[in-house]
Amino acid sequence: MLSFVLRRLASAVPTLFIVVTISFFLMRFAPGGPFNLERPLSPQTMANINKAYGLDLPLWQQYLRYLGNVVRGDFGPSYIYRDNTVDQLIGMGLPYSIELGLWALGVALVGGVAAGTFAALRQNSFLDVAIMSLSTVGVTVPNFVIGPVLTLVFAVMLSWLPAGGWGDGSLRFLILPMIALALPQLAVFARLTRGAMIEALHTDHIRTARAYGLPARTVVVTHAMRAAMLPVVSYLAPCAAALLTGSAVIETLFTIPGVGRFFVLGAINRDYTLVMGTVVLIAVFVIVFNLVVDILYGLLDPRVRHE
Amino acid sequence: MSDLAQMPAVLPGVASRSLFQLAAMRFRRNRAAMAGSVVLVLVALFSFLGPLFISHAYDQVFPSYVSVPPSLEPRPGADSLEGAISSAAARARVTLQAFDVEGQTFTATFTSDAAIDPRTTRYIDRANEFDDTKVTETRDDGRTIVVEGRVSREYFLFGTDSNGRDLVARVMLGGQISLAVGLLASLVSLGIGVLYGATSGYLGGRVDNVMMRFVEILYSLPFVFLVVVLVVFFGRSFILIFLVIGAVEWLDMARIVRGQTLALKRREFVAAAQALGLTDWQIIRRHVVPNTIGPVVVFVTVVVPKVILLESFLSFLGLGVQAPLTSWGALISEGANNIQSAPWLLIFPAVFFVLTLFSLNFVGDGLRDALDPRDR
Numbered sequence: 126m127l128s129f130v131l132r133r134l135a136s137a138v139p140t141l142f143i144v145v146t147i148s149f150f151l152m153r154f155a156p157g158g159p160f161n162l163e164r165p166l167s168p169q170t171m172a173n174i175n176k177a178y179g180l181d182l183p184l185w186q187q188y189l190r191y192l193g194n195v196v197r198g199d200f201g202p203s204y205i206y207r208d209n210t211v212d213q214l215i216g217m218g219l220p221y222s223i224e225l226g227l228w229a230l231g232v233a234l235v236g237g238v239a240a241g242t243f244a245a246l247r248q249n250s251f252l253d254v255a256i257m258s259l260s261t262v263g264v265t266v267p268n269f270v271i272g273p274v275l276t277l278v279f280a281v282m283l284s285w286l287p288a289g290g291w292g293d294g295s296l297r298f299l300i301l302p303m304i305a306l307a308l309p310q311l312a313v314f315a316r317l318t319r320g321a322m323i324e325a326l327h328t329d330h331i332r333t334a335r336a337y338g339l340p341a342r343t344v345v346v347t348h349a350m351r352a353a354m355l356p357v358v359s360y361l362a363p364c365a366a367a368l369l370t371g372s373a374v375i376e377t378l379f380t381i382p383g384v385g386r387f388f389v390l391g392a393i394n395r396d397y398t399l400v401m402g403t404v405v406l407i408a409v410f411v412i413v414f415n416l417v418v419d420i421l422y423g424l425l426d427p428r429v430r431h432e
Numbered sequence: 433m434s435d436l437a438q439m440p441a442v443l444p445g446v447a448s449r450s451l452f453q454l455a456a457m458r459f460r461r462n463r464a465a466m467a468g469s470v471v472l473v474l475v476a477l478f479s480f481l482g483p484l485f486i487s488h489a490y491d492q493v494f495p496s497y498v499s500v501p502p503s504l505e506p507r508p509g510a511d512s513l514e515g516a517i518s519s520a521a522a523r524a525r526v527t528l529q530a531f532d533v534e535g536q537t538f539t540a541t542f543t544s545d546a547a548i549d550p551r552t553t554r555y556i557d558r559a560n561e562f563d564d565t566k567v568t569e570t571r572d573d574g575r576t577i578v579v580e581g582r583v584s585r586e587y588f589l590f591g592t593d594s595n596g597r598d599l600v601a602r603v604m605l606g607g608q609i610s611l612a613v614g615l616l617a618s619l620v621s622l623g624i625g626v627l628y629g630a631t632s633g634y635l636g637g638r639v640d641n642v643m644m645r646f647v648e649i650l651y652s653l654p655f656v657f658l659v660v661v662l663v664v665f666f667g668r669s670f671i672l673i674f675l676v677i678g679a680v681e682w683l684d685m686a687r688i689v690r691g692q693t694l695a696l697k698r699r700e701f702v703a704a705a706q707a708l709g710l711t712d713w714q715i716i717r718r719h720v721v722p723n724t725i726g727p728v729v730v731f732v733t734v735v736v737p738k739v740i741l742l743e744s745f746l747s748f749l750g751l752g753v754q755a756p757l758t759s760w761g762a763l764i765s766e767g768a769n770n771i772q773s774a775p776w777l778l779i780f781p782a783v784f785f786v787l788t789l790f791s792l793n794f795v796g797d798g799l800r801d802a803l804d805p806r807d808r
Contacts (some may be wrong), residue, residue, distance in 0.1 A: 140649055148661055245774045265789045267741055269761070270782050273768035277775050288771070372657045374748060378768055388657070389749050393665045400664060404657045 133262045137412045142223065144408040145195055148401045149188055178202070198400035200201050205394045211402035214387050221291060222376070222383035228299060229306040233364065236307070237314020238357060244315065245322035245353075246345065256315060261313025268371045272305035274355050289379040302379040306371050310364050317360055321353040327354065358421050365414040369407050458802040465798020470789035475788050479607030482664025486527065488586070488598035490605040491756035497588060498596040502776045506585035508561055513538070513583065516561045520805025524555035529576070538562065539580045547574030556581065591776045593766065601783055602758055609759040610785070613674045614740040621739070626728060630674050630720050632686070633693030634712065642691070647683055663751045670753055677742050680733050688731055692724040730803050733796035737789050746787065760785040 166174070175181045178201075181188060192359045194201060200211035209217075244256040279301060280288035292298040323329060326349055373385035380386075384403055391399035449457070459465055483490075495508060508516070513533055517540055521528040526542040540556075542548060556579065565581035575660040590599035632643040662676045695703060697720065705715045744761025746752040753759055760781050767778025 143649060144658075147658065151658075151661055261790075261793075265737075265793055266786050267745070267789075269745065270764060271770075273764065273771055273778050274782065276768070277771050277778060281772055281775065374525060374745070377749065386662075393750055395664060400661055404661060407657055407695050428696075 133416050148404050175258045187246050201398045203399045205396040211398050218384040218387050228303045233307040233310035237311040238318045241315040244319045256316025260312035260315045267307050269374045271308055275305050291381050302375045306375045316357045317337040325349040331370050362415045362418040366411045437516025455802040459798050462798040464794040468794030470617040479604050482604040488601045490601040494596040497501050497592050499594050499774050500592050502591035506587050520556045520559050524552045538583050541578050543576045548577050590780045606758045606760040606763050610740050613743045614736045617674040617677040617739040618735045621681040625682035627691050629686035630693050630716050633690035634697055634716050677739050689724050693720050697721050730800050733799050737792040
């Protein structure tokens with residue numbers, strides 16, 4: 126098991142390296158920059174700025190410096206938010222993003238697995254058809270449509286919930302962005318669970334468990350669920366990536382001051398270091414999630430470990 | 433044996449069917465897929481031919497109609513016209529007796545204590561709403577006149593946006609751009625993926641190993657973010673957007689084509705081509721790629737909605753096509769920003785966008801069921 130974990134860890138390093146390298150060179154070869162203002166700066170000012178940000182060094186030195194800084198967790202100063210380093214901005218945004226993301230992940234996972242299991246147990250019933258139709262909607266409609274529509278219905282027309290912002294961080298403010306973020310993933314989880322559950326319920330060991338006279342709840346929850354969880358677990362990593370992407374949209378939409386919002390603001394304002402910092406951070410998240418999922422998979426399914 | 437001998441090869445009266453016809457039959461039996469195709473055709477016709485039937489251009493600004501709600505009635509409405517004509521009458525010091533609007537013309541009857549000067553019509557022309565007012569009838573020694581003139585009225589079926597542009601025209605343009613990006617970017621990803629996959633699969637060995645390892649690494653990258661980075665750094669042109677999106681979506685295509693190629697290269701016709709002394713490139717181009725078309729076509733239908741989604745995502749974040757051009761994603765974003773005051777700005781583009789995505793998904797599923805024999 127340990128060597129399996131180590132192998133996976135080792136393969137994560139080059140991926141991260143590639144992300145950093147690609148984003149660094151894209152940034153340097155891009156025409157224009159945050160200091161190309163409408164009113165051009167004097168050559169002396171420009172030279173000073175370049176010196177301050179280390180832009181006057183040869184490219185390979187800049188690259189090595191950036192690489193070294195990233196390894197130490199230093200993403201440099203933000204070009205647009207002059208008073209803050211990228212690290213500070215990320216540190217400010219991360220708690221909001223993590224809270225929102227964890228809620229959404231929890232809702233998607235619990236809701237999706239529950240809905241999928243119910244649908245599988247009552248296959249072809251009205252409930253099944255209803256859940257599956259809804260999940261088709263969830264899979265097809267992206268969250269940048271779901272979000273505004275939810276706001277329109279629940280905040281503008283019914284005024285039950287606030288339309289945006291974080292407020293005091295109470296659940297009232299979280300509900301709409303959380304649902305908008307979770308819904309597409311919930312739909313995928315429901316479909317995956319339903320398919321795997323139907324398959325699991327038809328296997329021999331479930332029939333045996335039933336023949337022993339085990340209560341239906343035990344059969345489903347203990348025995349069938351374990352097999353049905355495999356595809357669900359393997360979807361966790363893409364789901365985490367999708368939640369992170371969605372977070373950029375949802376945080377913009379609901380004006381939540383998270384990392385996704387900084388990413389979008391940085392992108393619109395061409396704040397290179399901020400964009401790169403957030404991209405590397407997101408890459409780390411995705412890679413770590415992949416790793417965790419791989420290990421979980423190894424725990425759930427012994428066959429994977431011995432490949 | 434005797435049974436077999438008696439079975440006719442083709443049932444009398446039933447023509448034999450080709451594989452394509454069978455697939456088409458299966459597709460036609462799939463109601464969701466057929467409905468999806470019809471909706472798609474309608475949306476495409478609306479987007480591409482619609483602009484011929486409406487009088488407003490997508491960047492035409494109507495300063496007097498900013499953020500007006502959608503309505504089947506032409507604007508200005510009868511109420512406000514009545515208000516306009518009575519205030520014109522008040523300025524001309526005459527009394528309005530009757531007023532009627534029919535299509536693009538209006539008739540009005542004025543009375544006064546003294547004879548009315550025909551030049552009174554100028555007071556009416558001066559209002560924005562009325563033009564070409566003429567006296568058609570004079571009664572009571574000129575104390576009553578009937579005038580007729582033109583009203584300029586505009587139809588805004590979907591309302592207008594906060595700049596006073598007609599939303600129908602905007603949605604049509606957005607559809608054109610979203611659909612065009614969807615198709616073009618899918619073609620780009622098709623080109624890269626097919627070439628890459630066929631080369632990797634055909635050459636095999638170490639080259640294949642390295643090429644597929646590269647694809648695996650790319651798979652684990654947060655690609656949407658790299659797309660954003662690319663768009664941020666290299667500007668926001670229409671061409672760049674579909675090139676970038678296409679360059680991102682080719683990974684699955686490469687894998688599928690590689691799998692096909694691995695099976696194909698053991699076939700006799702490839703061995704024959706090799707025996708004839710064709711180069712690798714010639715064999716890939718003439719013998720491998722054309723034989724992978726089936727699964728590739730099916731897969732393209734999966735890519736198109738993904739691409740449209742990605743483009744809308746970029747536009748939603750403000751990184752897509754720039755104003756006055758627009759796409760459905762940009763329109764939805766605009767609607768989301770004006771959700772309190774002008775919900776129609778969100779509703780109309782969202783309806784078209786969601787309809788299109790649904791239809792594409794149903795058509796894709798239908799095509800896969802019809803063409804892919806493995807699922808049967």
